[in-house]
Amino acid sequence: MIKLINLEIRKFKLMNYWKGVLGANLGFILFISIVYFLNKVEEEIPFDNFEMATTIIGAVVSATFIIFASVILAKLVIDEYKNKSIDLMFTYPISRKKIMTAKLIIVIVFTFTTVLFSTLFLQGLVYIMDVTFDILPGDLTIQDFIQSVWKSFFIALAAAGLSLIPLLFGMLRKSSSATIVSSIFLVTLTSSVSNNFTFFSVMTVSFLLALLGIIIGWLSIRNVEQTDL
Amino acid sequence: MTYIIQTNHLTKNYAGKTVVSNVNLHVKKGEIYGFLGPNGAGKTTIMRMIMNLIKPTSGEVVIFDEKVTLSSYEILKRMGSIIEYPIFYDKLTAIENLELHCEYMGYYNKTAIKSALDLVKLNDYEGKAVKDFSLGMKQRLGVARAIVTKPEILILDEPINGLDPEGIKEFRNLFQVLSKDYGMTLLISSHILGEIEQIANTIGVIKNGKLIEEVSMEKIRLQNTEYIELKTNDVKKAAFEINENLSISNFKLLDDSTIRIYDLEKPPGEISKRLVLSGVLVESINKKDNTLEDYFLNMINGGITHD
Numbered sequence: 001m002i003k004l005i006n007l008e009i010r011k012f013k014l015m016n017y018w019k020g021v022l023g024a025n026l027g028f029i030l031f032i033s034i035v036y037f038l039n040k041v042e043e044e045i046p047f048d049n050f051e052m053a054t055t056i057i058g059a060v061v062s063a064t065f066i067i068f069a070s071v072i073l074a075k076l077v078i079d080e081y082k083n084k085s086i087d088l089m090f091t092y093p094i095s096r097k098k099i100m101t102a103k104l105i106i107v108i109v110f111t112f113t114t115v116l117f118s119t120l121f122l123q124g125l126v127y128i129m130d131v132t133f134d135i136l137p138g139d140l141t142i143q144d145f146i147q148s149v150w151k152s153f154f155i156a157l158a159a160a161g162l163s164l165i166p167l168l169f170g171m172l173r174k175s176s177s178a179t180i181v182s183s184i185f186l187v188t189l190t191s192s193v194s195n196n197f198t199f200f201s202v203m204t205v206s207f208l209l210a211l212l213g214i215i216i217g218w219l220s221i222r223n224v225e226q227t228d229l
Numbered sequence: 230m231t232y233i234i235q236t237n238h239l240t241k242n243y244a245g246k247t248v249v250s251n252v253n254l255h256v257k258k259g260e261i262y263g264f265l266g267p268n269g270a271g272k273t274t275i276m277r278m279i280m281n282l283i284k285p286t287s288g289e290v291v292i293f294d295e296k297v298t299l300s301s302y303e304i305l306k307r308m309g310s311i312i313e314y315p316i317f318y319d320k321l322t323a324i325e326n327l328e329l330h331c332e333y334m335g336y337y338n339k340t341a342i343k344s345a346l347d348l349v350k351l352n353d354y355e356g357k358a359v360k361d362f363s364l365g366m367k368q369r370l371g372v373a374r375a376i377v378t379k380p381e382i383l384i385l386d387e388p389i390n391g392l393d394p395e396g397i398k399e400f401r402n403l404f405q406v407l408s409k410d411y412g413m414t415l416l417i418s419s420h421i422l423g424e425i426e427q428i429a430n431t432i433g434v435i436k437n438g439k440l441i442e443e444v445s446m447e448k449i450r451l452q453n454t455e456y457i458e459l460k461t462n463d464v465k466k467a468a469f470e471i472n473e474n475l476s477i478s479n480f481k482l483l484d485d486s487t488i489r490i491y492d493l494e495k496p497p498g499e500i501s502k503r504l505v506l507s508g509v510l511v512e513s514i515n516k517k518d519n520t521l522e523d524y525f526l527n528m529i530n531g532g533i534t535h536d
Contacts, residue, residue: 003332011321011329083316085317085318087313088316089333091305091308091310091312092302092305092333093302093304093334094302226299229277
């Protein structure tokens with residue numbers, strides 16, 4: 001399986017995406033700074049507390065990387081069907097299920113790691129900024145930070161599951177644009193929910209959707225042998 | 230094993246329409262099997278079923294004495310193919326495509342890639358991205374990819390598409406080499422008889438999803454020898470002249486104005502001269518040498534069915 005994953009990465013030159021991930025993170029820093037300074041100028045409090053800051057970071061980061069993941073998903077799965085290069089893949093002495101699993105693992109692992117590390121990175125940045133420049137009202141303890149680490153973990157987990165939902169829409173018409181557009185809808189839906197609710201209720205919705213994503217992934221692996229090309 | 234690839238009552242329906250109907254294909258080990266039929270006759274569908282890309286509605290495919298099932302992955306290691314048209318990862322170079330192919334096939338031989346590119350004369354282009362390749366070059370690269378792992382069975386769907394006459398000739402030689410020197414069994418489809426008849430040992434003719442004939446080339450050649458056809462007003466006298474004065478005995482009276490001469494030692498000119506000199510009026514005299522094409526055209530258009 002590791003070998004199949006490596007071959008997919010080589011085939012689509014996925015390692016080139018590190019630039020995109022890096023760029024996204026720079027964008028996040030810019031975004032948070034702008035929000036912070038604009039509010040400062042208007043003499044409002046930008047972030048009520050650390051928890052609010054981490055929630056915003058979590059939402060923005062997972063939205064970005066779910067869309068990012070849909071681009072990879074389109075490339076790895078949908079385009080292979082559209083270009084018929086999947087015909088070639090299925091003439092190899094390798095179980096179709098394994099080929100499909102390898103592809104989906106890449107998408108899941110990509111989403112999970114990028115969301116986890118980006119949120120951790122940004123939260124860490126906010127934490128350090130607060131410790132040095134006291135940008136947030138109130139005192140911030142190391143406990144708050146540790147709690148936010150846990151939160152990041154769950155956000156990343158949910159995002160990883162969610163990233164498979166666009167597969168359903170993409171495969172219907174073998175269209176990569178449908179894949180990407182559906183992922184944009186998905187993140188709009190989930191982030192609009194997250195405005196007025198607690199972290200817990202947002203996460204419940206996200207985890208239910210993530211479960212749906214896992215089921216979609218599992219079904220497409222299960223059916224890949226029966227389906228004619 | 231008698232047959233390396235065999236299909237038994239192979240049938241495929243698409244949306245209620247029968248595309249392939251009750252096909253019994255028999256490919257012998259080591260031979261070149263030419264799969265002949267007009268476009269849309271079902272050649273590609275059958276080849277896709279042999280490669281296990283699609284499942285038969287009924288019937289079965291047997292390869293290496295083993296029935297092909299949903300999970301027959303191991304036999305694919307021993308097969309190479311081009312189905313429909315060769316597909317590549319366009320942004321990768323020729324050599325990267327072949328390297329990936331070898332990795333997936335589980336075949337590790339560094340020199341094999343070079344020699345496969347050599348065989349199809351593409352070694353000058355190995356570092357070029359496939360998206361810049363012409364159709365003919367892609368076809369060559371497709372064949373290189375199919376043969377790089379030295380498979381026992383080679384399935385080639387219209388491999389000559391997009392090649393120039395020079396390339397067609399090269400491929401014809403290459404297929405002979407693969408069959409004779411490497412002992413590969415080749416299943417080659419085409420809608421052009423000329424491509425197939427020169428290299429195939431056996432020909433399967435398919436029309437409207439049905440295999441209407443499966444016959445060895447040797448047998449066809451024996452059945453369809455060349456002859457001279459002669460039309461005259463007086464067959465009896467002509468026959469006498471041909472037999473006595475031209476000393477040809479291998480001929481046949483077709484009807485009361487036509488004679489067929491199977492002995493081709495005497496040229497038509499000489500025959501007609503002899504007949505005219507002896508007072509027989511020769512209305513026409515023709516040498517028939519495109520009989521093989523007629524044979525297949527008759528079969529495809531006339532539809533002699535064998536089921």
